[in-house]
Each structure stands twice: as structure tokens, then as C-alpha cells.
Amino acid sequence: MTTVAHLIETFLNQLESLKRSGNCAPATRTWYADQLKKLRAVAGDVAVGEVRITHLSTVPLTHHFCRAVKRLFAWALDFDLIPLNPFRRLKIPRCGERTRILTPVEFRALLRHSHAPFRRLLVAAMHTLARPGELRLLKWEHVDLDARVIRLKKFKAMDRRRDRMKVRVIALDRVAHKVLTYLSRVPNRDPVYVFTSRLGTPWTPNGLRCAMRAARGKAGIERLDGEHVVVYSTRHTAATKAIRNGVGIKHLADLLGHTKVTTTERYVHLDVGDLLSTVALATRS
Numbered sequence: 001m002t003t004v005a006h007l008i009e010t011f012l013n014q015l016e017s018l019k020r021s022g023n024c025a026p027a028t029r030t031w032y033a034d035q036l037k038k039l040r041a042v043a044g045d046v047a048v049g050e051v052r053i054t055h056l057s058t059v060p061l062t063h064h065f066c067r068a069v070k071r072l073f074a075w076a077l078d079f080d081l082i083p084l085n086p087f088r089r090l091k092i093p094r095c096g097e098r099t100r101i102l103t104p105v106e107f108r109a110l111l112r113h114s115h116a117p118f119r120r121l122l123v124a125a126m127h128t129l130a131r132p133g134e135l136r137l138l139k140w141e142h143v144d145l146d147a148r149v150i151r152l153k154k155f156k157a158m159d160r161r162r163d164r165m166k167v168r169v170i171a172l173d174r175v176a177h178k179v180l181t182y183l184s185r186v187p188n189r190d191p192v193y194v195f196t197s198r199l200g201t202p203w204t205p206n207g208l209r210c211a212m213r214a215a216r217g218k219a220g221i222e223r224l225d226g227e228h229v230v231v232y233s234t235r236h237t238a239a240t241k242a243i244r245n246g247v248g249i250k251h252l253a254d255l256l257g258h259t260k261v262t263t264t265e266r267y268v269h270l271d272v273g274d275l276l277s278t279v280a281l282a283t284r285s
Helices: 004-020 026-043 063-078 104-112 116-128 132-136 174-184 205-219 233-244 249-256 261-265 272-282
Strands: 149-152 168-171
Touching: 004 026, 004 063, 026 063, 026 205, 104 116, 104 205, 116 132, 116 174, 116 205, 116 233, 132 205, 233 249, 249 261
Parallel strands: none
Antiparallel strands: 149 168
């Protein structure tokens, strides 16, 4: 009888093998192990053919946990280890809406406590307003330093855009251009990917999460209203800063790659000080 615990162990062993061959980041295996230990605790002794969604009734169904569970059983199905996926209908909840942005002091502290490869990605993220995933997977073939732009032929929701946009253009300001120019001249740089980890390999999503967790811990950046600073916080911070600097919401939507201004509005997090400045401007004689 194959139990859920045995299935988890087999999955993690494969990740370990991929890690040794350089095809899986160490942080990725650690992330799956952390998430799946919750499944092991509630259903480890259950036969794989008998496990059901009801076995998860005592576990908080977070975005990350559900993602890990669905990945485990999709993998098992792909390798014919199970006849049916009992969690195929398990819905992955959305991550909570982000409202946390970085103050200038926090961002400087974050940079001071980040290692160089991660620091460069953070600076580029703040100065391009790009999605972390766009930078993580950015290839040199997408970069035109002479024109000071990044051109992506594959990007989020491109198939759902009503304007049928085929290329997403990301403009490079002076700082972002300087970062990419420096990286283009680094000896023995990766010939394909622009941003790589300290291992010299492309960043994984979990690698970015781990780098951010380590940096914010060293920088002493605490939760605010229950929300941690994450890599995506740079995009929200830059969008809010743009509005404060007078960038119109439509132009900001173009910078962020949004088709709807209503989506862009969720990225702007103004505070009481902004409202006071606005009312003073609105009522100025």
C-alpha cells in the first residue's frame, strides 16, 4: 500500500536528485518540504487511493499549501503513480491583495542587506516597474540597450488582451539602464539570462522569496498590518511613487502593462499625507 507519506518522500527524493544535477534550486525543494509536511501531518498514513479533500479539513488552505498539494498529485499522475488525482478540483485561493509598500528608508536598508545579484534585481524592479517574474526570466535577447528598452514577446495575459498587443515594451530609466549595462559587461556572465542567483543559475520563484526573507530579516523590516514586504512590493511601491510624482493613471497603466485602469488602481496605496496634499491643491485659491 502506497501512503501519502511515501508519495511525498518519493517526490522530494526526485527534487533532491534534480537539485544535485543543477536542475532544481535548493530553496525549491525546501519550500515543497515545508508545505507538504502539513499534508503529511494530517494524511501521511492514508493510502493514496483513499485520500480526499476532506482530509485537509484541519489545515488552513493557503495559496502556497494548495499549490504544493496540487503539484504533488499532478506529478504523481504524470508518472502513473496514481490512477486519479483526488485534488484536481482543489481550488488554489488567491494570494491576499497586497497593500504593503516600502518607505525610502526601508528600501535603502533592504539594499544594504541584500547580496549583489539580488540587490541588482531589486533596483531594476523598482526602476522599471516590471513584474518580478519578467525580470527573473529576462533574457539578453529581450534587451536593447541602445534603444533603452526591454521587449517581451511573451508576457502575462497576452492572450486575453483586447488590444492584441504582441510586444510588451518596458522602458529603462537611467538607473535601470546602468544596471543592465553593467551586467552586460560582467566577465563570464550567463549568455542567456540577465539576472542570475549567486549560484550563477536563473532565479526561481522560491529563490527570490528566500532572498527577500533573508534580506528583510537582516534589515529588520517588520510586518505591517500583518503583511510582509515581498519582491512584488517593489512594483506597488514604484506605482505609488509614480502617482505621487504626477504620472497620470493611464500612463502608469501602460508602464505596468495593464489593459484596465481599474487593475492599476489596486497598485496605488496613498496615505493620509497624500490626501492632505491633494485637498490643499484642490482648494488652493
